[in-house]
Amino acid sequence: MDIATTDETLRAALRSAFAAGVQGGDSAHDLAHAERVWANARTIRAAEGQGSARVLMAAAYLHDLVSLPKDDPARARASTLAAAAARPVVLRLGFDEDEAGAVCHAIVAHSFSAAVTPRTPEARMLRDADRLEALGAIGIARNFAVSGALGQAFFDPEDPFAWHRPLDDARFALDHWAVKLLRLPETMCTRAGRRLAEARCADMRAFLAMLARDLGTPPPEW
Amino acid sequence: MDIATTDETLRAALRSAFAAGVQGGDSAHDLAHAERVWANARTIRAAEGQGSARVLMAAAYLHDLVSLPKDDPARARASTLAAAAARPVVLRLGFDEDEAGAVCHAIVAHSFSAAVTPRTPEARMLRDADRLEALGAIGIARNFAVSGALGQAFFDPEDPFAWHRPLDDARFALDHWAVKLLRLPETMCTRAGRRLAEARCADMRAFLAMLARDLGTPPPEW
Numbered sequence: 001m002d003i004a005t006t007d008e009t010l011r012a013a014l015r016s017a018f019a020a021g022v023q024g025g026d027s028a029h030d031l032a033h034a035e036r037v038w039a040n041a042r043t044i045r046a047a048e049g050q051g052s053a054r055v056l057m058a059a060a061y062l063h064d065l066v067s068l069p070k071d072d073p074a075r076a077r078a079s080t081l082a083a084a085a086a087r088p089v090v091l092r093l094g095f096d097e098d099e100a101g102a103v104c105h106a107i108v109a110h111s112f113s114a115a116v117t118p119r120t121p122e123a124r125m126l127r128d129a130d131r132l133e134a135l136g137a138i139g140i141a142r143n144f145a146v147s148g149a150l151g152q153a154f155f156d157p158e159d160p161f162a163w164h165r166p167l168d169d170a171r172f173a174l175d176h177w178a179v180k181l182l183r184l185p186e187t188m189c190t191r192a193g194r195r196l197a198e199a200r201c202a203d204m205r206a207f208l209a210m211l212a213r214d215l216g217t218p219p220p221e222w
Numbered sequence: 223m224d225i226a227t228t229d230e231t232l233r234a235a236l237r238s239a240f241a242a243g244v245q246g247g248d249s250a251h252d253l254a255h256a257e258r259v260w261a262n263a264r265t266i267r268a269a270e271g272q273g274s275a276r277v278l279m280a281a282a283y284l285h286d287l288v289s290l291p292k293d294d295p296a297r298a299r300a301s302t303l304a305a306a307a308a309r310p311v312v313l314r315l316g317f318d319e320d321e322a323g324a325v326c327h328a329i330v331a332h333s334f335s336a337a338v339t340p341r342t343p344e345a346r347m348l349r350d351a352d353r354l355e356a357l358g359a360i361g362i363a364r365n366f367a368v369s370g371a372l373g374q375a376f377f378d379p380e381d382p383f384a385w386h387r388p389l390d391d392a393r394f395a396l397d398h399w400a401v402k403l404l405r406l407p408e409t410m411c412t413r414a415g416r417r418l419a420e421a422r423c424a425d426m427r428a429f430l431a432m433l434a435r436d437l438g439t440p441p442p443e444w
Contacts, residue, residue, distance in 0.1 A: 140362065144362070214360050
């Protein structure tokens, strides 16, 4: 049995397990995303001063072991499938049943669409860490990459910032900022997560100001 | 015959012709892109004070009438195919042979990969107007959308800003900024185009600073 004894051994084992087992990954849910979520989670844990680093690291690396496209009707089940796939991985790495259960709960509860309340510190920190990935420069990149992959328009050319129409984030990538992304700070579960989310939203508003200038139109009040 | 007599009639006819005839368009080469290229071209023409507005408008709306994905080996021929498809459209709209020829030349020469020298004011202005679309906030959106559509990584997670490796823009979307996008200002054919390109590159460098902060790494010197 391959029991991981140090942080770096565990991390290497989790990276390999993700790379070998990932199902349905795209450029928004690849190993690099998992690494960034772990970096965010570690920052949040350092500020919050609680939770198991082992559980959080495993949950961060394996939270998208199964992922489904944004337009897949089964998307709300992806985090449950990912948790089921993660359980044998962490047991094989020497986690006990309680730890494995904590990893699985954090993975199930990280998902926005699953709408499961995070009950543990690790689950709250993973959720915030993953939501940070939807914000800031990296969130901008991921938003437009998803839009490109789905063949979705960036914005309504007649009314990019939806001054005179209802928001529709199924049609326009930018509408998703107003509908969901710029409102994520208020959904954060930890103080550190919320502070980081607010800084990243400020960057996104700076980007909106650039875009408005390119388009010759006033910026939105989102 | 449907002869367009005013700017707005011509514009409406060109929009319809593009929407009806476009082949291979994606979210980076759609009607909204054509509209923005026309807006850029009009700004540049106002600053330069030369060239035919009719020819420039037709070339702007029809320059991507045929477009091919970035990874298509025939991509260098797309602008020639677009020009051939545009000729009957503008003749039907009442352009004479000289005007149609000028539209076609501008369309052929706009393409980076075709490597044809623009010989007329309209060709130089269209090329600059189209290159502006690769820069600034809209250029960022288009770059990451293409990366999402091709399933390409945003950047090298081990070395996002290529401090310790050769640039490789076939693998990493961000490497394309250093290889090509941030060098576009020096390829501009008009003074107004170059000034606008430099302002948009400054916005892209601001984005790189945001990304570096998110990743906890120093920004590049691109």
